[in-house]
Amino acid sequence: MAPSVERSFTAASTLEEAMAARRQGAAVLAGGTWMMRDPRRGVDLPEAVVALHRIPALSKVEIEPDHVVIGAAVTHAVLGRALHGAVGFEGLVAAAENAANPGIRKVATVGGNLCALDFAAADLAPALLVCEAAVELETFEGPKLLGISDFLKDRHALLAEAIVTRIHLRRDLVASAHIRLPLRKAGDYPVAIVSLAVDKDKRCRIAVGSVEPVARRWTALEQAMRAGPAYALDPERTAELALEHNDFQGRGGKEAEGWYRRQVLPPLVKRGVAALLKTGGLA
């Protein structure tokens, strides 16, 4: 056990209390599954932390006919259960139910997954990208809502003065899927992740995680699919387009080299489209 350390630990029961601690420099502690491994990465644990698990509003999933609001402190396990069977969220449910392992999923939170800056293999990031989620932040200047793509791009700067509080989703998807390629069943991070969704206008959205340092939409492929003369979801054809429009720069890492992460994308897209076609909304 480490020698006794004087550390400030606030279990906030309100957002105001959490923001007050944040203004004093406290780091946000969610489930702890990322931060608690800081020492193994050669990083000291923060001297001051503020935990969010006691703030009731951040631990709820609100499901309305036209939208869903997910509290940042909701765990993967709770998210998967809450959205199970909800049309259009099959991909997000798969992401929540297959990330890491059962023990981690009971602890790791939605907010933690999106805010771990160096975690390229976050399953929820691509799944939420294809939902075109909006991220609600509480900043030192007040609440702020921004699209998840912008949040992921700018989160390093944003999180210096903010706490992620909620994720907002419209219910405008008819089907979605989430395909991940781990090297084993569990215990490692996926080499690549492809999330796909089809909205009510039959437009396909595709996002990729774990291949580059930050998950992003595959806009080149989405545009190529829309530009086709007879746009229809076909696994083989989409995989061919994925090969042609593969604009990813694979990151290196202990699980896989960058070229491999990039190379597996077309077959994962093919699997993803096949999975999409089997979901209730498109079958």
Place this chain on the structure above:
Amino acid sequence: MTVTFQLNGEDCRFDGDPMTPLVDILRQERFLTGTKAVCREGFCGACTVHVDDEAVPSCLKPVGLVQGCAVTTIEGLSFGSQALHPLQANFEAVDAVQCGMCFPGMVMSLSAFVRDNPHASRPEIKAAMAGNICRCTGYERIVDAVADCLDQARKAGQLVGGIHV
């Protein structure tokens, strides 16, 4: 900082760094060495305990987060004078235990699983074990034992969800 919680049914108080991993307090302060600290990354499952009835890795649980919670370790699953948990009894009956390193974590993960999933299929049992690594690779016998346990409970007309944990 002082953290208080229930540990195997008894009051427990910890004075010190609230970011101390729960596993270290269990093993080094409470001498509950059934909980193993192996990978310390949440990958191997050997440190699994129940926190408010959920099976979670204690290596990644800062003790500050268990304030007011009920923690159960393998030692608290069935005390010496009590009958073994049905899952433990089944593991013993089919001789599923090999080196024993992973087993406390296996039992803690799977006892919560059988409680919550009395009709689990074999693939569901395997999925529930995905976070518990057995270096002896004795998985099939473990799956057999869990399936037998659920089967016996069903035949006895007992709700496996009623298994005490």
